[in-house]
Amino acid sequence: MSAAPEIEHVDILVIGAGPAGLAAAASTASAGLTTLLVDENASPGGQIYRRITRSPFVDAAILGDDYWEGRPLVADFEASGAAFCGETQVWSLDATRRVGMSHKGRSRFVQAERVIIATGAQERPFPIPGWTLPGVMSVGAAQTVLKASALVPDGRLVIAGQGPLIWLYAAQHLRAGGTIEAILDTTPRANYLAALPLLPQFIGSRYALKGARLMREVARKTRIVRHVDALRAEGEDRVSAIRYRVGKKESRIETDILLLHQGVIPHVNLAMAAGVAHRWDERQACFAPVLDPFGQSAIDGIAIAGDGAGIGGAEAAAERGRLAAWAAIKALRPQVEDKVPPVEEILKALAGAEKGRAFLDRLFLPRKQFRVPVEDDTIVCRCEEVTAGAIRQAIKIGAAGPNQLKAYLRCGMGPCQGRLCGLTVTELIAAERAISQDETGYYRLRMPVKPITLGELAAIEPDARAVSAVVRE
Amino acid sequence: MGLGREYDVAVVGGGLLGSSLAWGLGRLGQRVVVLDEGDIAKRASRANFALVWVQTKGLGLPEYTSWTLRASETWEQLAATLETETGLDVCFRRPGGFHLALGDREMELRRDVLARLHNQPGAADYRTELLDHAGVRKMMPEIGPEVAGGSYCPYDGHVNSLRVFRALHTAFGHQGVDYRPDHAVTAISGNNGAFHLTTRHGEIVAGKVVLAAGNANAMLAPMVGLSAPMEPNRGQIVVTERAAPFLHFPMTTLRQSDEGTVMIGDSKEDEIDDRAHHMPIDVMMANRAVRMFPKLAALNVVRAWSGIRVMTRDGFPIYDQSESHPGAFVVCCHSGVTLAPNHAFDIAPMIASGVLDEAVVGAFSARRFARPSGERAA
Amino acid sequence: MFRRIASANAEMVMIEVDGVPVTARRGESVAAALLASGLSIARETPVGGVPRTPYCMMGVCFDCLVTIDGIGSRQGCLVSVEDGMRVSIQKGRRALA
Numbered sequence: 001m002s003a004a005p006e007i008e009h010v011d012i013l014v015i016g017a018g019p020a021g022l023a024a025a026a027s028t029a030s031a032g033l034t035t036l037l038v039d040e041n042a043s044p045g046g047q048i049y050r051r052i053t054r055s056p057f058v059d060a061a062i063l064g065d066d067y068w069e070g071r072p073l074v075a076d077f078e079a080s081g082a083a084f085c086g087e088t089q090v091w092s093l094d095a096t097r098r099v100g101m102s103h104k105g106r107s108r109f110v111q112a113e114r115v116i117i118a119t120g121a122q123e124r125p126f127p128i129p130g131w132t133l134p135g136v137m138s139v140g141a142a143q144t145v146l147k148a149s150a151l152v153p154d155g156r157l158v159i160a161g162q163g164p165l166i167w168l169y170a171a172q173h174l175r176a177g178g179t180i181e182a183i184l185d186t187t188p189r190a191n192y193l194a195a196l197p198l199l200p201q202f203i204g205s206r207y208a209l210k211g212a213r214l215m216r217e218v219a220r221k222t223r224i225v226r227h228v229d230a231l232r233a234e235g236e237d238r239v240s241a242i243r244y245r246v247g248k249k250e251s252r253i254e255t256d257i258l259l260l261h262q263g264v265i266p267h268v269n270l271a272m273a274a275g276v277a278h279r280w281d282e283r284q285a286c287f288a289p290v291l292d293p294f295g296q297s298a299i300d301g302i303a304i305a306g307d308g309a310g311i312g313g314a315e316a317a318a319e320r321g322r323l324a325a326w327a328a329i330k331a332l333r334p335q336v337e338d339k340v341p342p343v344e345e346i347l348k349a350l351a352g353a354e355k356g357r358a359f360l361d362r363l364f365l366p367r368k369q370f371r372v373p374v375e376d377d378t379i380v381c382r383c384e385e386v387t388a389g390a391i392r393q394a395i396k397i398g399a400a401g402p403n404q405l406k407a408y409l410r411c412g413m414g415p416c417q418g419r420l421c422g423l424t425v426t427e428l429i430a431a432e433r434a435i436s437q438d439e440t441g442y443y444r445l446r447m448p449v450k451p452i453t454l455g456e457l458a459a460i461e462p463d464a465r466a467v468s469a470v471v472r473e
Numbered sequence: 474m475g476l477g478r479e480y481d482v483a484v485v486g487g488g489l490l491g492s493s494l495a496w497g498l499g500r501l502g503q504r505v506v507v508l509d510e511g512d513i514a515k516r517a518s519r520a521n522f523a524l525v526w527v528q529t530k531g532l533g534l535p536e537y538t539s540w541t542l543r544a545s546e547t548w549e550q551l552a553a554t555l556e557t558e559t560g561l562d563v564c565f566r567r568p569g570g571f572h573l574a575l576g577d578r579e580m581e582l583r584r585d586v587l588a589r590l591h592n593q594p595g596a597a598d599y600r601t602e603l604l605d606h607a608g609v610r611k612m613m614p615e616i617g618p619e620v621a622g623g624s625y626c627p628y629d630g631h632v633n634s635l636r637v638f639r640a641l642h643t644a645f646g647h648q649g650v651d652y653r654p655d656h657a658v659t660a661i662s663g664n665n666g667a668f669h670l671t672t673r674h675g676e677i678v679a680g681k682v683v684l685a686a687g688n689a690n691a692m693l694a695p696m697v698g699l700s701a702p703m704e705p706n707r708g709q710i711v712v713t714e715r716a717a718p719f720l721h722f723p724m725t726t727l728r729q730s731d732e733g734t735v736m737i738g739d740s741k742e743d744e745i746d747d748r749a750h751h752m753p754i755d756v757m758m759a760n761r762a763v764r765m766f767p768k769l770a771a772l773n774v775v776r777a778w779s780g781i782r783v784m785t786r787d788g789f790p791i792y793d794q795s796e797s798h799p800g801a802f803v804v805c806c807h808s809g810v811t812l813a814p815n816h817a818f819d820i821a822p823m824i825a826s827g828v829l830d831e832a833v834v835g836a837f838s839a840r841r842f843a844r845p846s847g848e849r850a851a
Numbered sequence: 852m853f854r855r856i857a858s859a860n861a862e863m864v865m866i867e868v869d870g871v872p873v874t875a876r877r878g879e880s881v882a883a884a885l886l887a888s889g890l891s892i893a894r895e896t897p898v899g900g901v902p903r904t905p906y907c908m909m910g911v912c913f914d915c916l917v918t919i920d921g922i923g924s925r926q927g928c929l930v931s932v933e934d935g936m937r938v939s940i941q942k943g944r945r946a947l948a
Contacts, residue, residue, distance in 0.1 A: 040910050040929050041929065042878070042931050043878075047909055051878070054878055056858035056861065056876065056878075056879075057858060058857065058858065087929070087930070087931065089929070092752050094750075094752065098752075100752060105922070122907070122909065122911045123907065123911075132901070132903060132906075132914075133902075134893045134902050134903060134904040135852065135904065136906070137904070137905065137906055137907075137908070138906060138907050138908075140907065140908070140909060141905060141906060141907050141908035141909070142908075144908040144909055144928075145853060145883045145886060145887075145908060148878075148879055148880065148883060149855075149876060149879040149880070149883040149884075149887065150855060150856050150857075150858035150876075151853040151854065151855060151856070151883060151886060151887050152853060152854060152856055153852065153853055153854075154852055154853055154854040155852075176856050177856060237893070237902050238893070238902070238904075256852075257852060267911070275748065382903075382906075382912065382914065383898070383913060384898055385896065385898045385899045385901070394639075396646075397639075397642045397643050397645070397646055397652070398487075398509075398642050398645075398652045398653075398654050399654075400511055400512045400654035400655050401511065401512025401513070402512065403512045403513060403519070404512050404519075404654065406519070407516075407518070407519045407635050407638055407639070408635070408638070408639040408642070409639070410635070410732075413775075413776065414775065414898075414913070415714060415773070415775050415913040415916070415924070416911065416912055416913040417775070417776070419911045419912070420906075420907075420911065420912050440512075441512055441513065444513065444748075446750060446776060446777055446778050446779075447750060447752055447777060448755075448774055448777060450910075451714065451773035451774055451775050451924070452773065452774055453770060453771060453772060453773055453774070453922070454711075454713060454737075454759045454762060454763055454769050454770055454771075454772050454773075454774055455759075455763055455769075455770025455771060457711075457755060457756055457759035457760075457774060458756065458759040458760040458762070458763040458764075458770065459760075460753070460756045461756075462753045462754075462756045462757040462760065463753045465742075465751060465753065465754070466740075466751065466753035466754040466756060466757040467757060469709075469740040469741060469742045469751070469754050469757070470739065470740045470754060470757040470758055470761065471757075471761075472739075472741070714897070714924055714945070715897040715898070715944050715945075716897075716944055716945050716946070716947055717943070717944040717945060717946040717947070719946075719947050733897060733944045768947040768948070769947070771922065771923060771947060771948065772923075772945075772947070773923075773924045
């Protein structure tokens with residue numbers, strides 16, 4: 001234990017192999033920087049291009065053109081000379097950019113000159129009564145098993161929520177031969193009006209035509225219930241029905257699978273635990289990291305690209321990956337700066353990709369009652385099984401913020417580390433205390449951001465500082 | 474409000490220490506306000522190890538051995554009272570506790586510490602048993618081969634400290650104790666039954682003031698003619714997923730909670746930034762834990778954190794009253810969990826009466842720091 | 852809960868779920884294989900002992916935790932199936948072997 005542990009060095013470590021990570025790694029490796037791209041999944045692609053290099057699909061039309069657009073990104077990456085390590089979980093990142101990662105049950109530390117976090121988005125929590133029942137999943141989950149394993153829900157299917165992904169998935173599911181009992185669209189009536197001023201800009205964007213086409217495709221074959229303003233999944237040991245309300249009218253549909261979705265939010269855990277400051281983004285109703293225009297955080301050498309920096313979609317993510325790479329190249333290899341695409345080009349492409357985003361954000365801003373559960377029996381923290389009612393009670397006895405709430409109720413202390421309750425908790429406390437989300441704050445996150453076994457942790461070589469801090473002689 | 478004050482007592486600090494005192498005062502019918510920090514605070518109550526611990530405490534201050542023993546003996550009463558008042562079971566268990574030694578050298582050190590502790594004149598008369606590997610194994614069959622032995626003390630136990638925290642705060646509601654988060658105290662003035670405490674939300678006036686603000690007491694105490702020399706340090710803790718119960722006894726560096734999680738941690742660094750976390754320390758702690766209990770290797774770590782220990786300069790508690798500002802008290806200690814019953818049942822009534830009982834807590838006055846150094850070397 | 856549709860590169864592997872042989876597609880995740888297995892795959896939580904099935908399938912929710920080849924609480928959605936893998940559904944708090 002006396003010898004200094006050997007640590008692998010790389011110029012650039014990119015975490016997450018979605019569009020941002022692929023584009024970033026391809027750029028830095030092409031500029032001659034040693035680049036390692038790691039991802040939790042076995043193959044690159046991220047969520048949007050999940051398993052694109054080894055797709056199980058014969059019929060490319062089922063998933064649609066947008067999916068296959070990921071191919072050139074992967075091809076560029078593969079040609080760049082960057083290394084890829086799949087099935088790798090990054091569980092630790094500190095301000096010195098020492099990165100702890102686990103692969104097949106073994107952990108190691110990698111020292112990077114620059115780290116580009118491209119961990120992307122996760123689906124926004126959708127806490128309705130019964131959302132923890134077996135048979136209730138997110139739309140993203142269903143789409144993942146469709147893309148990666150060519151699986152479709154067996155039995156009656158109901159989809160509830162809002163956002164572009166619902167229509168994309170519904171269309172893919174129908175093309176794959178599936179049927180849908182109903183889509184319960186929760187987009188509030190008021191959102192259409194509020195988004196109207198942003199419409200002209202959206203009309204010219206790539207999303208407009210595609211979106212309209214998808215919705216028509218789905219609507220032809222599926223019953224769509226609009227303006228749904230309350231949802232409750234019912235069932236004993238698994239979901240058996242969904243109860244919903246439109247205005248004053250309550251209805252119920254029996255179902256075997258219920259898929260929920262109300263947009264995506266930045267996956268903040270790694271960046272927050274590394275100490276990157278985050279602020280509430282009113283437009284997207286979520287926390288987003290504080291970054292400079294090139295994606296650099298206030299922590300030297302740590303950048304964030306892609307949806308983890310604020311939701312922008314796949315195309316924008318790739319451009320933001322290139323921007324972060326450009327900044328890294330400029331810092332580490334200024335002499336080759338002229339060999340990479342000029343930053344103005346990237347910025348222009350980014351602006352194009354972001355066109356129309358404001359309209360989507362406004363149109364699909366979820367209703368308050370789907371973000372802050374109204375009914376007290378709604379589970380907020382799935383891991384520790386903490387309900388909205390218990391949280392309201394804890395706020396009454398003095399939980400001023402999410403961290404005190406943790407202490408009172410263990411809310412957010414389970415294996416998911418707050419990923420599926422953090423946002424709800426912040427918004428719930430903010431609403432109850434009538435303060436802003438920024439003032440409320442978020443869970444203070446810590447490493448390891450992914451669970452690793454004690455045995456795996458114990459097998460790493462500690463440093464001298466650790467030995468003197470622990471062994472007391 | 475004849476005297477222009479709303480409260481009999483203002484307790485500065487709403488952690489376990491301040492809350493135990495406030496709860497004790499509330500039980501006596503005192504009108505109490507608890508002024509606490511906001512959500513992000515260096516809160517030892519949220520970072521502690523939840524031991525109710527007796528063995529090896531008091532080397533350098535023999536009175537501390539009996540003070541600690543007394544707490545262990547009254548914990549059951551505190552737990553029962555809290556459960557009656559709030560319906561919350563704080564899961565106090567006292568099966569006795571171990572300190573395990575990895576290798577012969579650690580065993581020797583333990584033997585030496587215990588001998589010195591119990592040879593002190595005035596130390597409480599209780600036994601801590603030294604056991605060899607076979608002796609420990611008889612009580613804990615899961616230990617690994619590297620465990621040379623350990624010490625066992627029947628007065629050691631543990632509790633669900635987060636639930637204690639919640640129970641105390643829940644009980645405030647029944648007692649009418651006014652708990653105010655986000656009211657960090659920045660200045661104290663006044664005297665003679667009307668202390669004025671400045672917070673960002675305005676001024677609070679109270680007849681008495683009790684400083685229970687952990688390491689911040691060092692800054693607050695001089696405002697009321699008291700002193701609280703602090704030397705905080707940082708510790709890290711690692712906690713696993715919930716597992717079926719398999720560790721019956723709590724240990725100094727390892728315990729399984731009533732919820733099933735296993736907590737590991739006994740690091741110490743002279744650092745006071747609780748946001749920083751040195752991962753290799755967790756590695757080291759995991760390594761020792763797995764050597765003590767090889768089975769633990771299979772459990773997932775779900776969280777790790779750093780906390781700042783509230784520590785006086787010599788490690789022992791400070792209970793003091795101000796001579797220049799009658800009605801002002803300072804309470805500082807590292808063991809807010811262990812000593813909670815003493816604070817609720819002994820110290821709170823003294824504060825309510827206006828005078829600390831010298832016979833009980835005289836040894837813990839900060840006056841000891843004014844003595845020539847070396848006299849009380851810890 | 853899910854059914855398979857015709858697909859390319861359908862090389863199958865065999866895994867065992869609580870002793871029951873299950874066919875899976877090479878390259879897919881353990882959680883996906885479970886969803887397609889037709890078996891009752893709900894784990895029981897270590898908190899309230901309530902049943903759960905995978906929710907997010909992207910490493911976020913931890914509702915797909917399973918024991919794989921003797922190692923407990925692994926995220927089934929992030930581990931690829933391999934021939935001969937033994938999977939068991941977790942019921943409540945894990946007992947340490």
